[in-house]
Amino acid sequence: MATLWGGFLRLGSLLSLSCLALSVLLLVQLSDAAKNFEDVRCKCICPPYKDNSGHIYNKNISQKDCDCLHVVDPMPVRGPDVEAYCLRCECKYEERSSVTIKVTIIIYLSILGLLLLYMVYLTLVEPILKRRLFGHSQLIQSDDDVGDHQPFANAHDVLARSRGRANVLNKVEYAQQRWKLQVQEQRKSVFDRHVVLS
Amino acid sequence: MMDFLEEPIPGVGTYDDFNTIDWVREKSRDRDRHREITNKSKESTWALIHSVSDAFSGWLLMLLIGLLSGSLAGLIDISAHWMTDLKEGICTEGFWFNHEHCCWNSDHVTFEDRDKCPEWNSWSQLIISTDEGAFAYIVNYFMYVLWALLFAFLAVSLVKVFAPYACGSGIPEIKTILSGFIIRGYLGKWTLIIKTITLVLAVSSGLSLGKEGPLVHVACCCGNILCHCFNKYRKNEAKRREVLSAAAAAGVSVAFGAPIGGVLFSLEEVSYYFPLKTLWRSFFAALVAAFTLRSINPFGNSRLVLFYVEFHTPWHLWELVPFILLGIFGGLWGALFIRTNIAWCRKRKTTQLGKYPVVEVLVVTAITAILAFPNEYTRMSTSELISELFNDCGLLDSSKLCDYENRFNTSKGGELPDRPAGVGVYSAMWQLALTLILKIVITIFTFGMKIPSGLFIPSMAVGAIAGRLLGVGMEQLAYYHHDWAIFNSWCSQGADCITPGLYAMVGAAACLGGVTRMTVSLVVIMFELTGGLEYIVPLMAAAMTSKWVADALGREGIYDAHIRLNGYPFLEAKEEFAHKTLAMDVMKPRRNDPLLTVLTQDSMTVEDVETIISETTYSGFPVVVSRESQRLVGFVLRRDLIISIENARKKQDGVVSTSIIYFTEHSPPMPPYTPPTLKLRNILDLSPFTVTDLTPMEIVVDIFRKLGLRQCLVTHNGRLLGIITKKDVLKHIAQMANQDPDSILFN
Numbered sequence: 001m002a003t004l005w006g007g008f009l010r011l012g013s014l015l016s017l018s019c020l021a022l023s024v025l026l027l028v029q030l031s032d033a034a035k036n037f038e039d040v041r042c043k044c045i046c047p048p049y050k051d052n053s054g055h056i057y058n059k060n061i062s063q064k065d066c067d068c069l070h071v072v073d074p075m076p077v078r079g080p081d082v083e084a085y086c087l088r089c090e091c092k093y094e095e096r097s098s099v100t101i102k103v104t105i106i107i108y109l110s111i112l113g114l115l116l117l118y119m120v121y122l123t124l125v126e127p128i129l130k131r132r133l134f135g136h137s138q139l140i141q142s143d144d145d146v147g148d149h150q151p152f153a154n155a156h157d158v159l160a161r162s163r164g165r166a167n168v169l170n171k172v173e174y175a176q177q178r179w180k181l182q183v184q185e186q187r188k189s190v191f192d193r194h195v196v197l198s
Numbered sequence: 199m200m201d202f203l204e205e206p207i208p209g210v211g212t213y214d215d216f217n218t219i220d221w222v223r224e225k226s227r228d229r230d231r232h233r234e235i236t237n238k239s240k241e242s243t244w245a246l247i248h249s250v251s252d253a254f255s256g257w258l259l260m261l262l263i264g265l266l267s268g269s270l271a272g273l274i275d276i277s278a279h280w281m282t283d284l285k286e287g288i289c290t291e292g293f294w295f296n297h298e299h300c301c302w303n304s305d306h307v308t309f310e311d312r313d314k315c316p317e318w319n320s321w322s323q324l325i326i327s328t329d330e331g332a333f334a335y336i337v338n339y340f341m342y343v344l345w346a347l348l349f350a351f352l353a354v355s356l357v358k359v360f361a362p363y364a365c366g367s368g369i370p371e372i373k374t375i376l377s378g379f380i381i382r383g384y385l386g387k388w389t390l391i392i393k394t395i396t397l398v399l400a401v402s403s404g405l406s407l408g409k410e411g412p413l414v415h416v417a418c419c420c421g422n423i424l425c426h427c428f429n430k431y432r433k434n435e436a437k438r439r440e441v442l443s444a445a446a447a448a449g450v451s452v453a454f455g456a457p458i459g460g461v462l463f464s465l466e467e468v469s470y471y472f473p474l475k476t477l478w479r480s481f482f483a484a485l486v487a488a489f490t491l492r493s494i495n496p497f498g499n500s501r502l503v504l505f506y507v508e509f510h511t512p513w514h515l516w517e518l519v520p521f522i523l524l525g526i527f528g529g530l531w532g533a534l535f536i537r538t539n540i541a542w543c544r545k546r547k548t549t550q551l552g553k554y555p556v557v558e559v560l561v562v563t564a565i566t567a568i569l570a571f572p573n574e575y576t577r578m579s580t581s582e583l584i585s586e587l588f589n590d591c592g593l594l595d596s597s598k599l600c601d602y603e604n605r606f607n608t609s610k611g612g613e614l615p616d617r618p619a620g621v622g623v624y625s626a627m628w629q630l631a632l633t634l635i636l637k638i639v640i641t642i643f644t645f646g647m648k649i650p651s652g653l654f655i656p657s658m659a660v661g662a663i664a665g666r667l668l669g670v671g672m673e674q675l676a677y678y679h680h681d682w683a684i685f686n687s688w689c690s691q692g693a694d695c696i697t698p699g700l701y702a703m704v705g706a707a708a709c710l711g712g713v714t715r716m717t718v719s720l721v722v723i724m725f726e727l728t729g730g731l732e733y734i735v736p737l738m739a740a741a742m743t744s745k746w747v748a749d750a751l752g753r754e755g756i757y758d759a760h761i762r763l764n765g766y767p768f769l770e771a772k773e774e775f776a777h778k779t780l781a782m783d784v785m786k787p788r789r790n791d792p793l794l795t796v797l798t799q800d801s802m803t804v805e806d807v808e809t810i811i812s813e814t815t816y817s818g819f820p821v822v823v824s825r826e827s828q829r830l831v832g833f834v835l836r837r838d839l840i841i842s843i844e845n846a847r848k849k850q851d852g853v854v855s856t857s858i859i860y861f862t863e864h865s866p867p868m869p870p871y872t873p874p875t876l877k878l879r880n881i882l883d884l885s886p887f888t889v890t891d892l893t894p895m896e897i898v899v900d901i902f903r904k905l906g907l908r909q910c911l912v913t914h915n916g917r918l919l920g921i922i923t924k925k926d927v928l929k930h931i932a933q934m935a936n937q938d939p940d941s942i943l944f945n
Contacts, residue, residue: 038303045309045594054309090594096299097495098292101276105294108277112395116352119359182383183360190362191555191648194547196381196764197366 039096042066046089052076066093209841210881213435215382217817218767218924221471221906223883224436231430255428256441260479262424263445264486267417271452271487272494274398274409274416281402282579285345286338287320312596342404342577343567349403350563353396353649354556361392365648368393368415369468370760372446374768376439377470378906385422385442393419397650401579404567406641408580408655414449414468415650417487421445443469444480450723451484452491453654455502459723460484466719467757470771471906505585507728511697514688518739520672524665524705525740529747531660532712535642536752540759543646547763555648562647566640574598575626575633580659583633584706587662590699598622599666615692616677619670627667634663646760653756657713658706665705669698700733708740712748715755717741767928775899777934782891784898784930785912785920794920797821797859799831800866804843804876805855811840820911820918821861821882828917831861833886833909834878846876888913891920895930902927 042065044057059071068086077085189195211227213219232252239249280296289300301307301315308314321341322334357364363384375381383389397412421441425431431438446468451460461480465472491502546552570576575583591600593614601622641656673696676689689695707724710716721737754762761768787794795810797819810819817836823829846853852874860866861882865875888911889898901907902924912920 041303047309047594056307056309056312058303058305058307060303090592096302098295098299100494101280101299102292102294104273104276105280108273108395108398111391112352115356115360115391115395119356122359179388183362183388186362186383187358190365191358191552194552197363197371 039098040094042071042091042093044068044071044089044091046072046085049077049085049088050081052085063093067091206880207841207845210838212837213380214817214837215380217380218908219378219380219435219906220908221378221436222887224434228430228434228437231434252430255430256479257482259424259428259431259441260444260483261486262427263417263421263441264448264483265490266420266424267445267448267483268452268487268490269494270394270416270420271413271491274394274413275491275497276494277398278401278409278579281349281398282404284402285342285404287318288324289318291317310596339571342571343564346403346405346563346567347560349399350405350559350649351556353399353403354559356392356396356399357648357650358556361386361389362648364389364393364396364650366646366650367411367652367757368418368650369411370757370764370766372415372418372442373468373470373757374761374766376442376446376468377768377771378435378439379767380435385419387419387423390416390419390423393650400649400651403563404570404577404579405563405649405651406566406580406637406644406656406659407650408652408658409650410450410453410654411652412650413453413652414446417445417449417452418442421448439471440473440476440479443472443476444483447480448483448487452487452502454723454727455488455491455506456723456726457481457484457488459719459726462719462722463716467714467716503727504581505588505727507588507699507703509590509697509699510730510732511590511694511700512732513697513700513736514695516684516688517672517696518736520668520701521704521736521740522743524661524668524701525708525711525743526747527664528661528705528708528710528712528740528744529751530712531638531709532657532715532744532748532756533751535638535657535713536754536756536759538642539645539756540763542642543760543763546646559647559649562640562643566644569636569640573629573632573636575629576636580637580655584655584659584662584702587666587702588699588706590697598626601626615694616673616689616696618677619674623670627670630663630667634660634667637663653713654710657709661705661707661709662702663705664709665702666698668705669696669701672696672701673698700736703728703733704736704740707737708744711741712744713756715745715748717745767924769899769903769924769928770931771903775896775931775934777895779895779930779934780891781889781893781895781898781912781922782914782919784895784926785891785922786926787920794918795819796825796828796918797834797861798825799823800858800860800862802859803855804847804853804857804859807839807859808843808855811836817923818909820886820921822918830886830888830911830913830918832882832884833911834861834882838881839878842878842881843876850874850876886911889922890914898922899927899931 038060040060040062042059042061042063046055046057046068048054055076057071057073059073061070065071068089068091069082071091072086072089075082075085190197211223235245235249235252238245240246280294283296283298286297289295289297291300295302297313297318300318301313304315304317306315320329320334320338322337323329325337325341326334328334361383363381363386371381371384375384393412393416397409397416400407401409421444422438425438425441431441443464447457447460447464449460450463451457454460458481461477461484464480465477469476488502497504546558551558578586586597586599589595589597589599591602591614593604599622601620602617603620604617637656637660641653641660644656645651645653676685676696679685680689680691685695703724707720711720714720720741721734724737725731725734752759758768758770795814795816797807797810799821801824818833819836819839820833821831823831843859853876854873857873858866858868858875859878860875861877861879863879865877868875886909887901887905887907889901891912891914898910901910907924909921909923911918912922
């Protein structure tokens with residue numbers, strides 16, 4: 001039963017990962033297709049010439065029209081001077097995707113915000129809640145070194161993980177407790193004993 | 199080798215944390231699995247499909263790794279770009295735009311002042327509505343330092359609360375993991391999330407660190423997490439390491455936009471065993487990652503890296519002299535940096551300094567931000583600095599470095615001749631010299647702190663500054679003294695001889711090579727950055743010189759030095775063992791130690807075995823025929839014994855403490871009314887590696903390296919004498935090299 005569950009979970013995670021990958025590609029294509037008119041530009045930099053000071057011209061124009069004659073408007077010089085003026089100008093075609101930038105920044109800030117909230121909850125709110133609900137049983141008590149002091153207790157742990165748990169809520173709580181223990185172990189190795197990643 | 203007739207107990211064949219895997223066992227397991235699938239595929243269509251999908255799963259996995267790494271790299275690049283500019287101001291048109299993108303569509307950008315536009319408001323403009331004056335400068339300064347401290351504080355708190363393994367560069371630990379070590383949680387999903395988020399924060403806080411090393415860690419995390427979707431890779435540690443090598447290549451590929459360089463980096467620096475099949479798959483993963491990043495287009499114009507170089511001006515043979523000088527500088531700086539950084543990290547590890555990681559990060563950030571703001575070259579992000587230094591000055595560039603006096607009449611075909619430096623260039627030189635000193639000093643204290651920190655970009659910055667200074671110096675020398683003998687032959691007046699941008703690039707390569715001791719991969723990464731083969735000779739000259747100079751001053755690169763500092767059990771594959779010791783000098787037990795702890799094949803009870811397990815900490819026990827004969831049967835691992843005995847006590851009827859354990863094919867003859875026996879033959883390794891006691895240690899070290907052994911049994915005249923473990927080999931090598939053998943931790 002557990003192996004069937006495990007198989008389903010793995011299939012589900014594989015499918016969701018493929019969906020995520022495909023959606024990333026799709027988003028990229030979409031942002032390409034629904035190209036904002038303002039997301040392409042031709043930038044011409046023209047240095048000072050005779051009496052005119054230097055100027056920068058921007059225009060939202062396609063790549064084939066990206067040259068001095070289309071972009072520099074109004075032309076500051078007349079007649080034969082136009083060619084001399086345009087020879088000095090440097091025109092470059094650039095494009096970007098403002099939708100991608102917006103979506104990325106919003107995704108990043110929301111993940112950062114969620115993590116900060118969870119961090120505040122874990123460090124400040126949860127100890128207060130636990131103190132209020134004193135006496136509520138905790139699933140895993142041991143706080144000390146999960147080393148090889150009791151090798152057979154660890155074996156029990158390994159075997160227990162392979163069996164299924166009945167209650168979903170219990171499972172979530174159990175997983176969270178296990179994760180907290182893991183992080184505590186990691187914190188000890190990195191910050192206290194300086195054994196890894198000094 | 200293993201008995202597959204019975205259903206394997208879950209947990210047998212897995213490894214404890216901080217242990218080394220058994221490469222031979224994993225590889226043979228994979229071959230067995232493959233053989234089983236191939237044999238079954240002839241039976242039914244479903245089995246045939248299964249075998250085809252099994253072969254195809256490796257490629258699908260590479261595709262997924264490339265997609266995920268590319269997307270994460272795009273996220274990191276865009277967010278870091280935005281957050282770096284957040285220290286200086288905010289865009290009123292949409293808060294998600296950084297400075298450059300905010301002024302992208304603006305019509306009010308002037309020729310003289312190309313950075314300013316009304317849509318972008320600096321903090322002083324928002325707070326006191328003006329940008330001029332001393333008070334505005336102080337407000338900007340204050341906000342800059344405040345934002346830097348906030349980002350650094352968030353980064354270190356997130357690392358401490360959620361994933362302590364996310365700090366540091368990650369490459370030394372990944373090297374150790376790829377050589378067979380297990381660090382549980384180092385490549386897990388929480389480490390991935392926290393590393394991605396805090397990397398952006400750390401880079402944005404203005405600290406002198408880069409994101410290339412951590413990107414390799416992020417890519418390897420992606421690889422490890424995606425392995426869980428495929429049975430073939432989830433259950434086999436050796437196959438998983440092949441995937442991690444490919445993921446590391448994808449990581450470097452997105453960091454530099456250099457797929458081939460990424461594969462070579464993975465081959466040269468990170469991987470331990472790199473079979474030929476992995477080469478092609480790594481290339482595929484690196485290409486997919488680079489393609490994904492290109493589609494996300496973080497820097498516009500389909501460039502993958504901020505400092506992509508686009509010039510192709512030629513160089514002259516005489517210029518090899520300054521290039522070699524830059525190589526020597528790179529080597530000297532590399533050796534100095536490694537020595538000082540390791541000394542500082544050792545201090546952090548052993549003294550009180552290590553007890554206050556959050557305070558340390560905040561202090562270093564405060565110092566960096568306070569010293570960085572006044573100088574415009576330290577205020578900008580290091581990638582932008584490198585990009586500006588690599589840039590070849592055109593006629594219309596407005597930066598201070600390009601402020602040359604244009605005393606010529608015509609420009610032939612876009613090529614500018616060498617020009618005398620204007621006032622801007624001289625002041626830029628002074629500022630760059632100060633930047634160089636600041637970066638050299640502060641990077642020593644930054645690398646190794648408890649936030650994700652990489653080392654490639656700061657080293658490249660140091661090298662680029664030194665190179666540009668030398669290049670501008672050479673250029674002015676060539677202009678003012680074009681009649682000297684060295685310049686006369688190739689640099690006539692009015693010609694474009696010297697390109698300071700090229701010097702900056704060569705300097706960057708030299709410094710990076712001096713620190714990391716990369717050779718081929720460095721040159722390939724640099725020439726993929728420039729898009730051409732013209733500069734291969736200068737790059738190779740500088741890289742080789744810097745490696746030789748740095749090797750003369752110190753044996754190891756920065757990553758190997760950190761591996762040795764942390765005491766990881768990493769058996770260096772590149773060095774020769776040159777001493778004449780024998781196997782019996784290294785084996786345990788030594789002369790005065792108690793005898794080797796062995797199990798007999800059919801005369802020990804469950805209680806005896808349990809006593810041995812609880813009294814000793816050995817990770818495995820040899821099994822002999824009997825204590826008198828000491829003839830070897832096989833080797834059994836501690837973890838497998840524990841799990842099997844526990845399982846037997848629960849599941850098998852009648853197994854008690856006085857039950858006999860036997861490792862033979864058939865149960866030994868037992869008198870009646872004795873409790874049932876316990877067969878543990880399926881966890882016994884029937885082909886352990888043995889050497890005789892007079893085998894030279896050169897050969898033993900070679901065997902350990904080439905086969906990836908954990909332990910090797912020593913026999914004398916056919917009888918079991920002792921055991922040599924990987925830890926013993928490492929201690930012996932350390933002893934022979936006069937290092938402290940007690941610094942090797944872990945089993």
